[in-house]
Amino acid sequence: MPSFPPFLARSIDVTPLWLVERVARTIFSGVLRAHPDLFERLGDYRQTRYGFAPVDLPLHFAVVPATQSLIVSRRGQSQPVDARIEGPLVLLLGLLEGRCDADALFFSRDLAVTGDMEAMLALRNALDDSTIDLPREIGALAGPFSPLVAGTARYIRARALEGRDVTWN
Secondary structure, three states: OOOOOHHHHHHHHHOOHHHHHHHHHHHHHHHHHHOOOOOHHHHHHHHOOEEEEEOOOOEEEEEEHHHOEEEEEEOOOOOOOOEEEEEOHHHHHHHHHOOOOHHHHHHOOOOEEEEOHHHHHHHHHHHHOOOOOHHHHHHHOOHHHHHHHHHHHHHHHHHHOOOOOOOOO
16 A cells, blocks of 8 residues: 655654644635535534544644634544544545545454544545545635646545556446
8 A cells, every 4th residue: 555655754754733723724725615515514513523634644623614624633633523434545635535435444444443433434434425536725825827737636646546446437
């Protein structure tokens, strides 16, 4: 399973947290602008604090759909959450886009889910119809370099998800 390159993970570890959080929030805001109803299907689970813990990055992400907030923290200083999913960054992003079979990854132990399983299933269902395309969303933030950035991101995604690019809907 491809993982985030260790030399890049080390550079993120020394990057100021405010900068990492700003980049992550910019991407998160772009996704929410492109998909304003993303969290509508969550119902009562909109109040849930969801945690995403990439095992190959020194960061954790906490999302609260009701407030459309994203908090980034260093590993070991993560925010309290109600439901957490842990796995390689590539797979977490693949799940966000609906490109990976969540059940297969869970049962093969490539992902670990803790906390409120019903909330995590509600999130999965909400993402099911979202048609999020991260390369397109990231490219949209790059202004005149949009085609180059989106194309590069698509190439990286294709290589990283090779053999796992199977939708679960």
